[in-house]
Structures are given as structure tokens and as C-alpha cells.
Amino acid sequence: xxxxxxxxxxxxxxxFKAVNEVSLTVNDGEFVALVGPSGCGKTTTLNLIAGLIxxxxxxxxxxxxxxxxxDPKDRDIAMVFQNYALYPQKSVYxxxxxxxxxxxxxxxxIDKKVREAARVLDMTQLLERKPRELSGGQQQxxxxxxxxxxxxxxxxxxxxxxxxxxxxxxxxxxEIKRFHQDLKAxxxxxxxxxxxxxxxxxxMAVMNGGYLQQYDSPAQxxxxxxxxxxxxxxxxxxxxxxxxxxxxxxxxxxxxxAEGWSLGLSQLNARKAQRAxxxxxxxGARHSTIKLHKSAVPGAIPAKAYTVEPTGDVxxxxxxxxxxxxxxxxxxxxxxxPDEQIWLEFDQERMHLFxxxxxxxxxAA
Amino acid sequence: xxxxxETSRRGQAHRRMRIDGWRWGGRIFLVFMLxxxxxxxxxxxxxxxxxxxxxxxxxxxxxxxxxxxxSYQKLLDPQNSVGQDFLRFFWxxxxxxxxTTVLSVIVAVPAAYAFSxxxxxxxxxxxxxxxxxxxxPAVIFLVPLFILMRAIGLVxxxxxxxxxxxxxxxxxxxxxxxxxxxxxxVQLEQAARIDGATRFQAFILIVMPLSTPGxxxxxIYSFIGAWNEYIYAYTFLSKNEQLTLPVGIQRFFSENTTDxxxxxxxxxxxxxxxxxxxxxxxxxxxxxxxxxxxxx
Numbered sequence: 218x219x220x221x222x223x224x225x226x227x228x229x230x231x232x233f234k235a236v237n238e239v240s241l242t243v244n245d246g247e248f249v250a251l252v253g254p255s256g257c258g259k260t261t262t263l264n265l266i267a268g269l270i271x272x273x274x275x276x277x278x279x280x281x282x283x284x285x286x287x288d289p290k291d292r293d294i295a296m297v298f299q300n301y302a303l304y305p306q307k308s309v310y311x312x313x314x315x316x317x318x319x320x321x322x323x324x325x326x327i328d329k330k331v332r333e334a335a336r337v338l339d340m341t342q343l344l345e346r347k348p349r350e351l352s353g354g355q356q357q358x359x360x361x362x363x364x365x366x367x368x369x370x371x372x373x374x375x376x377x378x379x380x381x382x383x384x385x386x387x388x389x390x391x392e393i394k395r396f397h398q399d400l401k402a403x404x405x406x407x408x409x410x411x412x413x414x415x416x417x418x419x420x421m422a423v424m425n426g427g428y429l430q431q432y433d434s435p436a437q438x439x440x441x442x443x444x445x446x447x448x449x450x451x452x453x454x455x456x457x458x459x460x461x462x463x464x465x466x467x468x469x470x471x472x473x474x475a476e477g478w479s480l481g482l483s484q485l486n487a488r489k490a491q492r493a494x495x496x497x498x499x500x501g502a503r504h505s506t507i508k509l510h511k512s513a514v515p516g517a518i519p520a521k522a523y524t525v526e527p528t529g530d531v532x533x534x535x536x537x538x539x540x541x542x543x544x545x546x547x548x549x550x551x552x553x554x555p556d557e558q559i560w561l562e563f564d565q566e567r568m569h570l571f572x573x574x575x576x577x578x579x580x581a582a
Numbered sequence: 583x584x585x586x587x588e589t590s591r592r593g594q595a596h597r598r599m600r601i602d603g604w605r606w607g608g609r610i611f612l613v614f615m616l617x618x619x620x621x622x623x624x625x626x627x628x629x630x631x632x633x634x635x636x637x638x639x640x641x642x643x644x645x646x647x648x649x650x651x652x653s654y655q656k657l658l659d660p661q662n663s664v665g666q667d668f669l670r671f672f673w674x675x676x677x678x679x680x681x682t683t684v685l686s687v688i689v690a691v692p693a694a695y696a697f698s699x700x701x702x703x704x705x706x707x708x709x710x711x712x713x714x715x716x717x718x719p720a721v722i723f724l725v726p727l728f729i730l731m732r733a734i735g736l737v738x739x740x741x742x743x744x745x746x747x748x749x750x751x752x753x754x755x756x757x758x759x760x761x762x763x764x765x766x767x768v769q770l771e772q773a774a775r776i777d778g779a780t781r782f783q784a785f786i787l788i789v790m791p792l793s794t795p796g797x798x799x800x801x802i803y804s805f806i807g808a809w810n811e812y813i814y815a816y817t818f819l820s821k822n823e824q825l826t827l828p829v830g831i832q833r834f835f836s837e838n839t840t841d842x843x844x845x846x847x848x849x850x851x852x853x854x855x856x857x858x859x860x861x862x863x864x865x866x867x868x869x870x871x872x873x874x875x876x877x878x
Contacts, residue, residue, distance in 0.1 A: 269772050289775040296776045302769035306791050319778030363777070 218403050219280035219293075219370035220245045221266065226275035228261055235261045237427040238275070243371075243420075246401040248394075250414035253424035254450070259407045262424070263373050266405060268292050280370055290319070292371075295364035299376040301356045303348035309335075309359050310344040316367045334366040354385045361396065374406045378413065390417060411451045415439065423447050440567075445576040448501045448569060454533065456501045457543040460573060463490040463498045472498060474539040478518055483565035489579040490570055497573025504544040506564040509534060509551065517560035522553050536561065623853075630654070630846035637842040653847035668848060670823060671830030675809060676855075678740050678826055682747040682808040683801050686755055689748070690800055691793075694759030695785065699768065709760075712753045720750060721813060728817055742818045743826070747808040755800040762796035763789070795866040802863055806856050827852050 221243040228236040236258045243249045251259040264270045266277055268289040277284050284292050295316070303312050313334055317327040335341045338358045348356055357377060364372055377393070378386045394417050397404055408414055414421040415435040423430040423438065423446075431443040435451075442448035448456045461472040461480070470487040472480040480500070482490055490498055510517050520536040520543065531546045534553050538561065545561065553559065570579040629637050630653055632646040659665035696702075697709055727746055728737070736742035766789055774784035790797075812828040819825055831848045860867070 267772070267776060269775070288780065289772070290778045290780065292776075294776060296773065298769045298773060300767060300769055302767065302773035304770065304774075304788055315774070316777035319774075319783070363773075367777075 218245050218401060220247075220278075221371055221403065221405065222276070222278040223262070223266070224276040224278070226262065226265060226277065227273045228258075228265055228270070229273045234427050236265065239424075239427075239429045240275075241422055241429060241432050243403060243405060246403055248397045248402075248404045248406065248417060248419045250406045250408055250418035250421045251424060252408055252411055252414040252421055252450075253430075255409055257424040258427040259409075259424050260375055263296075263375055263405060263407045266371075267294055267296055267373055293369050294371045294373055295367055295369040296373040296375065297360045297364050297377045299379055301348075301360040301377075301380075303356055303359055303363075305348055307347075308344065309340065309346050309348070309351070309362075312348065312359055313344075313362050313366050316363060320367070330366050334362045337365070338362045353381050354389065357381060357389055358392075361393070365396075365400070370403065372402050372404045374404060376408055377406075379408070379410070393417065412453065415451065421451075423450060425450070441578070442501070442569065443578055445499060445501070445571045448571070448578075452503055454504055454544045456503050456569070457507075457541060458571070459500045459502075459539050459541045459543065461498050461500055461539060463493045463496060465491060465494045470494065472500060474518075476539050480518060480563065481516060485581055486565055486568065486570060488581040492579055493570075493572050498579070499571040499573050499576075500563070501569035501571060502543070502563050503567070504533065504546040506567040507543065507545045508562040508564070509545050509547050509553070510560040510562060511551075511553075511557075513560055514562060517562040520559055520561050522555055522557045522559050524555060525553050534559070626846045626849055630843055630850050632843050634841055634843055653841075653843040654851075656844065657847055657851065664844070667822070667830065671825050671827045672851070674740065674824060674830075675827040675852075678743050678747070678815075679805050679808040681740070681744045682751065683805045685744065686748055686751050686804040687797060687801055690752055690755035690759055691790070691797060693752075694756045695763050695789070697756065698760045698763035712756055715749060716753050724813065724817060727814070731818060736818075738819055738821055738824065740819075740824065743808070743811075743815055746814050746818070747804070747811060751804040751807050755804060758800055758803070759793065759796045762793045766792050795869045798863050798866040799869075802859055802867055805859060809852075809856060 223239055223241050226236055226239045227234070239258075239262060241249075251262055253259050261270070265272050266279075268284065268287060272285060279292055279294065304315065307315065310331055313331045314327050317330060322330075331344075332341070335344055338361060340355065340358055340362065343351060343355060343359070348359065351359065357380075360377070374393075378389055381389060390413060393406075396402070397417075406414075406418065415438075418435060420432060420434050421438055422432045425446050431438055431447045433441075438447060438451055442451065442456075445458060449458060459474075461474055463470060464473050464479075465471075470482060470490045472482065472490060474480075508517075513519070518538065520538045523535045523537050523542065526533040526535075527549055529549070532549045532551070532553070534545045534547055536543045536545060536559060543561065547553065571577065572579055628644075628646065631649045631651065632643065633648065633650055633652070636643050636646055636648070656662060656664050657668045660669060697705065731737050731742045731745075736745070770788050770792075771781070771784040774788045775781060779787060810828060811826075812832075815826045815829045819829065827848075831845065831852065
């Protein structure tokens with residue numbers, strides 16, 4: 218196993234910058250998820266690490282070797298593809314053996330390793346089958362096996378679960394996580410599903426528009442999103458973002474709405490908002506940090522319920538506030554009707570303030 | 583109530599009849615097509631086992647009174663001059679067709695792969711110029727190509743035919759194969775390259791085997807085209823010992839009185855390699871032509 222370092226990695230296609238000065242370090246044995254919406258550059262980044270496309274500038278280090286100009290075969294990596302890319306004309310056994318044959322291992326050793334990998338992944342009875350005779354989950358497992366059999370320095374995975382149905386996806390998610398724990402493997406995992414990243418990765422790199430937005434543990438990304446994009450991308454339902462204005466009077470900073478109400482702030486939040494006095498400030502709040510009241514309470518903001526979505530465990534209420542839609546989760550035994558007058562109380566400890574112009578999180582001075 | 587049931591039943595019967603009408607129309611059409619293609623071949627076969635005299639009789643003998651394989655014996659006997667010529671023409675045709683086929687596959691496979699996988703300056707332009715030749719009937723190029731062949735000293739060589747057949751066969755071969763490569767996911771090669779193969783190895787070990795049906799179809803197409811071609815062979819070659827079968831048969835048998843059983847026997851033997859090739863490999867051919875029509 219080895220660590221991976223990306224230094225100012227750039228990939229351009231003509232004038233289009235697919236990957237823009239991305240720098241990050243994946244530690245030895247770490248599971249890192251590259252996550253972002255489609256077209257954000259995450260798969261391009263993975264292909265750059267694999268060497269399947271040439272880099273425009275920057276450096277890629279695997280282990281202690283700069284691999285910028287090395288062929289994929291010389292980078293000591295293994296990759297699992299979204300469509301599995303199993304060789305259709307070869308049996309499962311030959312699929313697993315192929316990477317070893319390419320490395321000219323003796324036949325007996327190949328046989329031993331293939332059978333060992335098949336045993337680990339519980340597919341010994343499938344060895345003679347062709348890929349088209351396997352279910353999606355089994356194909357997925359063969360793809361993992363082909364990566365595993367070679368004992369590479371780094372595993373690269375390109376949306377390996379997105380072709381599976383929902384139930385199997387959850388099951389394979391825990392299998393891959395287990396696989397990582399057992400092997401202490403270095404894994405770079407690309408996904409567009411923030412839930413996969415949050416549940417599986419040690420650290421997640423959130424990308425958008427070719428730029429690395431934030432690189433931190435899922436808990437940190439969730440609790441302290443660096444900017445509005447990360448805030449709205451990570452977490453489901455998405456964080457509500459309410460455009461307001463910071464105003465300071467008599468040394469007291471509040472957030473004013475165009476609708477006429479204003480929201481008092483805790484000391485810490487006031488210090489953050491002060492840095493943007495007179496400018497637009499966006500208030501971010503996750504559904505679980507907003508309290509819904511059916512009558513006026515000091516500090517709560519009046520709003521109107523818009524839609525109500527019971528899901529069984531919790532009921533999601535959407536309310537219109539200052540032109541934005543706000544998600545609130547409430548206990549299912551609180552009955553709210555659309556168009557009903559409600560009051561919303563924000564948790565000062567867990568609210569987020571963003572600069573309305575730069576979209577970056579505001580820090581206390 | 584009963585009226586409604588009756589009407590609907592009558593409606594069903596009516597519908598069934600219409601479908602059957604189409605089906606029967608189709609069957610009749612197919613039978614007609616079968617007769618249209620099979621009868622001349624049957625007549626060719628029957629005539630080839632008649633004696634020279636029986637072949638000229640009118641009304642014709644539908645089945646020869648005294649079937650004989652004499653024509654075949656004559657053609658396949660290297661001792662007499664007819665047999666010598668026929669076997670030489672057969673060999674010439676085989677040689678030219680095989681050379682055309684092998685070269686066409688050797689050129690078409692990498693060309694199609696390049697068109698499918700790489701972007702390079704002039705890619706689209708080149709791809710359509712490849713097809714440009716097919717916009718004109720082949721005869722148009724007869725005189726220019728003859729002049730060209732004379733200029734480079736290839737007249738009266740088999741090389742001139744191989745070159746010509748390649749220019750006619752390659753465009754479709756490249757198109758056909760490109761469709762094949764387009765349908766092979768690029769991730770397979772990427773996986774192979776990560777698994778330790780070079781780009782070339784990935785092509786040879788993974789992509790080539792998957793495109794076998796396309797390669798076989800291309801080969802059949804080139805072979806049949808070259809095997810049957812007449813007008814260029816007739817124009818470019820004048821020496822008797824160089825002639826290919828289509829030209830040789832015609833020349834050889836119409837010089838004096840036409841030996842129809844001999845002509846038919848030669849024609850039959852000429853069609854054998856094509857029919858055998860096609861029967862053995864037809865499933866690849868059909869697969870190649872329909873591949874890509876439906877997304878998998």
C-alpha cells in the first residue's frame with residue numbers, strides 16, 4: 218500500500234479546464250471519496266491518477282514515485298469501473314488471472330492467487346462462468362476480485378455501485394467498506410452520491426466545476442462546510458439557504474430579511490456576521506436544526522408552511538421564508554397543514570453563515 | 583349482450599384474417615425469391631452433368647437421360663489443356679482474392695480502430711473521403727486506373743488487381759469494423775492497460791477477439807468481391823496464364839463452339855468457395871451487419 222499525492226493537478230481540453238489546480242494527499246491505507254455533481258472533474262481526476270489520460274500540468278505521486286509520465290500498467294494501481302469492464306470473452310477465472318498473466322507470474326502461483334481471491338470474495342463456484350452469466354452484484358464482486366488479486370499499491374474505484382439496484386447498493390457499500398478495513402487498502406473512490414461518500418470514506422474531497430471545494434472528514438464537511446456549494450451538496454435533504462442582510466446598530470448585529478423581520482444572533486454568530494455588515498449574508502440551516510412552533514415564541518421567525526411530506530419516521534415540512542424554501546423535519550405526530558402559519562426557531566450553535574458574494578463560510582474575526 | 587359478443591368475435595376473426603393475409607403474402611414472396619435465386623443454380627448444376635449434345639436439345643431434358651461427370655473430370659484433369667487452364671485460373675483467382683482479403687483485414691482493422699478511438703486532425707474529413715469512392719460506379723475508374731497502373735508498370739500483374747480490389751473493398755470494411763469498435767466499451771481497454779497490458783496488447787488480447795465477427799464479415803466481403811470481379815480483371819490482364827476465373831471461363835469457352843456442360847461445370851466449381859465460405863461464416867456476417875442496430 219502507498220500514499221497518493223496530487224500537486225496542482227490541471228487537465229484542460231482546449232480552453233475548457235476539467236481539473237483545476239487540485240492538490241490533495243491520500244494517506245497510506247486511507248479511503249478517500251471524490252464526490253461532486255456530474256461534470257465536476259472527479260472522474261477526470263481519477264483517470265489522471267490511473268494514467269488513462271495525460272495530465273496538462275502538476276504532479277502525481279504514488280508511493281514515493283512521481284508517475285506523471287508512467288503508463289497505467291507501471292503505476293501499480295488497480296481500478297474498478299462503473300460498468301465493471303469484465304472481459305466478456307473470458308471466464309471469471311481468466312478475468313481474475315489476466316492481471317497476473319500480464320505480469321508473467323508462474324502458472325501455479327496465478328492459480329493459487331486466483332483461488333484465494335475467489336475464496337475471499339465467496340465466488341469459488343462462479344469461476345468457470347462467463348461474465349454475462351452473472352448477476353450485477355456478482356459481476357461487481359468479480360471486478361473487485363480482479364483489482365484485489367494483484368495486491369496493488371492503490372485501488373481506484375469509479376462509481377462502482379451506481380449500476381446496482383438500491384438494495385444491493387447498500388449491501389455492496391458495506392462489503393467495500395469491510396474490504397477496506399480488512400486490507401487496510403489505499404482507496405480513491407469516485408461517486409456522485411454524497412451519501413456513499415459520507416458513509417464510506419475516511420475523508421471526502423468535494424469537487425465542483427473542476428475545483429476542489431473542501432477536503433476533510435465527512436463529519437467535518439457536514440458540520441463545517443467551507444462554502445455554500447458544499448453546504449447544499451452534502452446532506453439530505455439539502456441544507457436550506459436563506460438570503461438575508463447583516464446590519465449592525467448599537468453594537469448589535471442582526472440578520473434582516475427583505476420581508477421585514479430580523480433575526481437576533483448569538484455572540485459568536487454576531488461576530489461572524491459583523492464581517493459582512495451591510496452586505497448580503499446567507500443563513501444556512503439543516504432540517505434537523507430548525508424547530509417548528511405552532512404559535513409565536515420569542516426569537517422565532519414567522520413563516521408559512523408550503524408542503525408537508527410525511528415519510529413515516531419523520532415528516533418534512535417545507536416553508537417559504539424570505540423567498541427561499543426551508544426544510545424542517547418534525548415528529549410525525551405534529552400535524553401541520555399547507556398554508557398554515559408557523560414559527561421557526563434556528564439553533565444558533567448549528568447554523569451556518571455565508572458571505573452572499575463570495576459564497577464562502579464566514580469566520581469569526 | 584350476445585350481439586356485442588358476436589360483433590367482437592367477428593372483429594377478431596377479421597383481424598386474424600388480415601394478419602394471415604400479410605403472412606401469406608410474405609410467404610409467397612419468399613417462395614418466389616427462392617425460385618428466382620435457386621432455379622438458375624439448379625439449371626446450372628443439371629446442365630453441367632449433361633453431355634454436350636443433350637445440353638443443346640429442345641425441348642430440354644429436365645433431367646439428363648445419361649448423367650455424366652465427364653465435364654468435371656475434364657476440368658480437374660491436369661493432363662489435358664482444358665484442365666490445365668481451368669486449374670491455373672482457379673489458382674490465380676484464389677491467389678488474388680486471398681491476397682486482397684488478407685491485406686484488406688490488415689489495413690481495415692487498425693484503420694477502423696483509429697477512426698473509432700482516436701481524435702486526430704482531419705479525422706472526420708478522412709472518414710468521409712473513405713466513402714467518397716462509393717459514390718461512383720466502379721466502371722468510371724476503369725480508364726484512369728488503367729492509365730495509372732500502366733504508369734507504375736503494374737499492367738499484366740496480379741498486383742494491379744489486388745490494389746484495385748482493395749480500394750473498392752476497404753471503405754465498407756472500415757465502416758463495418760468501426761461500428762464494431764464503437765460498440766466495444768473503451769473501459770475494457772482501460773482495464774486491460776491498468777491490469778498490465780500495453781495499449782497494443784490491450785488491442786490484441788481484448789479488443790481483437792471481441793471484434794472477430796466483424797473481421798470475419800470484412801474478410802468474406804473482400805473475398806467475394808475479389809473472387810467475382812470481372813471487368814477490371816478483363817482490362818488489366820491479357821496474358822492467358824494470368825487470367826482469373828471470371829475472365830478465364832468466358833474466354834476459354836466461347837472461342838469455338840460453346841461447350842455448355844463444361845461452362846456450367848466451371849461456373850459451379852467457381853461458386854463453391856463462395857457458398858462454402860458463406861455457409862460456414864454467415865452467422866458472423868449477419869451479426870456484423872446488425873450489430874449496433876440495438877443498444878445492449
